[in-house]
Amino acid sequence: xxxxxxxxxxxxxxxxxxxxxxxxxxxxxxxxxxxxxxxxxxxxxxxxxxxxxxxxxxxxxxxxxxxxxxxxxxxxxxxxxxxxxxxxxxxxxxxxxxxxxxxxxxxxxxxxxxxxxxxxxxxxxxxxxxxxxxxxxxxxxxxxxxxxxxxxxxxxxxxxxxxxxxxxxxxxxxxxxxxxxxxxxxxxxxxxxxxxxxxxxxxxxxxxxxxxxxxxxxxxxxxxxxxxxxxxxxxxxxxxxxxxxxxxxxxxxxxxxxxxxxxxxxxxxxxxxxxxxxxxxxxxxxxxxxxxxxxxxxxxxxxxxxxxxxxxxxxxxxxxxxx
Amino acid sequence: xxxxxxxxxxxxxxxxxxxxxxxxxxxxxxxxxxxxxxxxxxxxxxxxxxxxxxxxxxxxxxxxxxxxxxxxxxxxxxxxxxxxxxxxxxxxxxxxxxxxxxxxxxxxxxxxxxxxxxxxxxxxxxxxxxxxxxxxxxxxxxxxxxxxxxxxxxxxxxxxxxxxxxxxxxxxxxxxxxxxxxxxxxxxxxxxxxxxxxxxxxxxxxxxxxxxxxxxxxxxxxxxxxxxxxxxxxxxxxxxxxxxxxxxxxxxxxxxxxxxxxxxxxxxxxxxxxxxxxxxxxxxxxxxxxxxxxxxxxxxxxxxxxxxxxxxxxxxxxxxxxx
Numbered sequence: 001x002x003x004x005x006x007x008x009x010x011x012x013x014x015x016x017x018x019x020x021x022x023x024x025x026x027x028x029x030x031x032x033x034x035x036x037x038x039x040x041x042x043x044x045x046x047x048x049x050x051x052x053x054x055x056x057x058x059x060x061x062x063x064x065x066x067x068x069x070x071x072x073x074x075x076x077x078x079x080x081x082x083x084x085x086x087x088x089x090x091x092x093x094x095x096x097x098x099x100x101x102x103x104x105x106x107x108x109x110x111x112x113x114x115x116x117x118x119x120x121x122x123x124x125x126x127x128x129x130x131x132x133x134x135x136x137x138x139x140x141x142x143x144x145x146x147x148x149x150x151x152x153x154x155x156x157x158x159x160x161x162x163x164x165x166x167x168x169x170x171x172x173x174x175x176x177x178x179x180x181x182x183x184x185x186x187x188x189x190x191x192x193x194x195x196x197x198x199x200x201x202x203x204x205x206x207x208x209x210x211x212x213x214x215x216x217x218x219x220x221x222x223x224x225x226x227x228x229x230x231x232x233x234x235x236x237x238x239x240x241x242x243x244x245x246x247x248x249x250x251x252x253x254x255x256x257x258x259x260x261x262x263x264x265x266x267x268x269x270x271x272x273x274x275x276x277x278x279x280x281x282x283x284x285x286x287x288x289x290x291x292x293x294x295x296x297x298x299x300x301x302x303x304x305x306x307x308x309x310x311x312x313x314x315x316x317x318x319x320x321x322x323x
Numbered sequence: 324x325x326x327x328x329x330x331x332x333x334x335x336x337x338x339x340x341x342x343x344x345x346x347x348x349x350x351x352x353x354x355x356x357x358x359x360x361x362x363x364x365x366x367x368x369x370x371x372x373x374x375x376x377x378x379x380x381x382x383x384x385x386x387x388x389x390x391x392x393x394x395x396x397x398x399x400x401x402x403x404x405x406x407x408x409x410x411x412x413x414x415x416x417x418x419x420x421x422x423x424x425x426x427x428x429x430x431x432x433x434x435x436x437x438x439x440x441x442x443x444x445x446x447x448x449x450x451x452x453x454x455x456x457x458x459x460x461x462x463x464x465x466x467x468x469x470x471x472x473x474x475x476x477x478x479x480x481x482x483x484x485x486x487x488x489x490x491x492x493x494x495x496x497x498x499x500x501x502x503x504x505x506x507x508x509x510x511x512x513x514x515x516x517x518x519x520x521x522x523x524x525x526x527x528x529x530x531x532x533x534x535x536x537x538x539x540x541x542x543x544x545x546x547x548x549x550x551x552x553x554x555x556x557x558x559x560x561x562x563x564x565x566x567x568x569x570x571x572x573x574x575x576x577x578x579x580x581x582x583x584x585x586x587x588x589x590x591x592x593x594x595x596x597x598x599x600x601x602x603x604x605x606x607x608x609x610x611x612x613x614x615x616x617x618x619x620x621x622x623x624x625x626x627x628x629x630x631x632x633x634x635x636x637x638x639x640x641x642x643x644x645x646x
Binding site: 214215218233234236240241242243244245246247248249250251252253254255256257258259260263 | 541559563564568569571574576577579581582
């Protein structure tokens with residue numbers, strides 16, 4: 001089959017279209033023909049050699065989410081049938097014509113969605129739903145601050161928080177992204193210049209902070225969080241190390257949680273998927289939630305797609321398509 | 324009345340016995356005649372000028388816990404009667420002949436305890452019970468690591484964790500304290516020389532870590548905590564600032580919580596007390612829990628008691644007595 005391979009660690013140009021061996025589904029697994037795959041920050045880190053794939057996953061093919069069609073159903077891989085339209089997360093290898101997956105991990109693609117729309121959903125919405133509803137236990141009416149609100153995960157967090165009846169502040173370095181996020185329900189746009197350093201009226205404001213930036217934002221987060229508030233760190237695009245003032249953590253009785261989907265066990269991922277399907281997927285059908293698809297690139301242009309995401313030009317998801 | 328006053332911020336000698344105004348109970352409050360008061364690390368920080376008393380509390384009289392006798396019952400301060408033997412936490416001022424208190428905060432002293440024994444219970448056991456059962460939700464069979472296990476809070480944590488069916492590791496810089504903690508059920512003594520730096524067999528071991536040291540132990544805690552483990556920081560005797568590797572926090576999906584009792588609202592403290600009385604107090608009567616009373620000093624020797632605690636010589640609680 002064809003796939004995008006990381007020739008060696010480095011810049012966007014190390015991505016190349018190559019002929020590789022098609023993966024063989026183990027007993028009980030599905031083989032899915034990939035039609036479109038989402039581009040995530042983690043793919044860029046993997047390309048740079050800073051986020052190696054876990055065992056059992058192709059080391060040199062990036063891609064954490066796909067949309068496609070079930071090609072082969074292993075014994076016991078109920079309830080799927082060949083030809084079903086599915087979308088889902090994998091631990092790597094989605095920039096390819098085929099992926100194999102645990103049958104508990106895909107979700108049925110609702111109604112009339114294109115594969116490109118569907119490929120924009122799994123990573124962003126599963127990450128966001130798990131962070132809000134499992135890691136921090138979001139409650140209706142809470143005040144929530146979302147960093148990098150214009151990213152695919154940021155926009156999923158925004159929509160899920162609004163759907164849960166929360167008041168939402170969001171940060172971005174690009175004012176245009178804040179304007180567009182307001183159209184999706186953002187109550188309080190916060191333009192960040194260098195690092196996040198909350199103004200007086202945002203100090204001790206947030207019951208919940210969802211952070212995709214990491215290290216450089218931690219001090220600002222401890223200032224912005226309300227007493228007994230929760231900070232969930234989902235991404236580290238700004239770096240992984242930080243100084244922490246444990247005095248603030250104690251005084252405000254803050255809960256700081258780290259979370260990531262990729263390294264979880266197959267059972268845990270199945271639970272995350274089931275919780276999202278039961279709790280949120282129907283809200284796509286009635287229009288309360290929608291994937292924000294910024295741009296589709298042909299799969300062969302993966303390098304260009306990476307350049308585009310690295311330049312922070314996307315508002316929402318960037319997707320690669322075999323079509 | 325007489326009280327121990329902090330003449331000015333400084334060493335143990337700034338504590339002096341003085342004649343001060345007796346506090347007047349507000350409507351609905353109790354006035355308690357103090358017989359004994361516990362000495363806590365926070366008292367030393369307050370004496371040094373590094374932990375000011377919250378509003379509404381005497382700024383210059385230390386003391387966060389007492390045992391004594393109800394002297395006066397304000398209107399509505401049910402269910403207490405004059406003469407009741409009580410113990411409890413206050414936000415300051417317990418090194419005195421009298422304290423006033425919200426009537427929901429004292430606990431009845433069980434059976435035949437002396438006031439000195441009773442004064443060793445409230446701060447240590449309420450802090451420990453709240454940290455384990457409310458901040459981190461300890462579950463039977465979990466593995467728990469307690470730093471400074473020979474301190475009064477450390478020994479309360481140890482006993483509560485053993486009573487909950489947990490396996491307990493504990494650190495100390497003094498091997499004699501570890502030997503004595505083993506007699507109280509400690510499964511795994513860990514002698515610390517400089518900072519906590521877990522051996523290979525303790526890495527990713529602990530489902531729950533209770534930390535009274537703070538800053539310098541954070542890196543070791545992130546190494547010792549198990550995937551999905553919780554770290555609760557209860558004290559900062561080692562310092563409040565630290566470098567944190569958020570990469571570990573994400574990869575292991577760690578929950579880091581800060582907690583402190585002193586700054587909480589009266590309602591919150593009432594909840595903490597009720598939860599402890601309902602969940603644990605009866606275990607003192609059947610002997611599963613006991614206050615570990617290291618040494619009693621006359622109230623007039625508060626300076627000497629502080630010197631003793633600052634030199635880390637105590638195993639368990641140090642108490643000041645008016646007797």
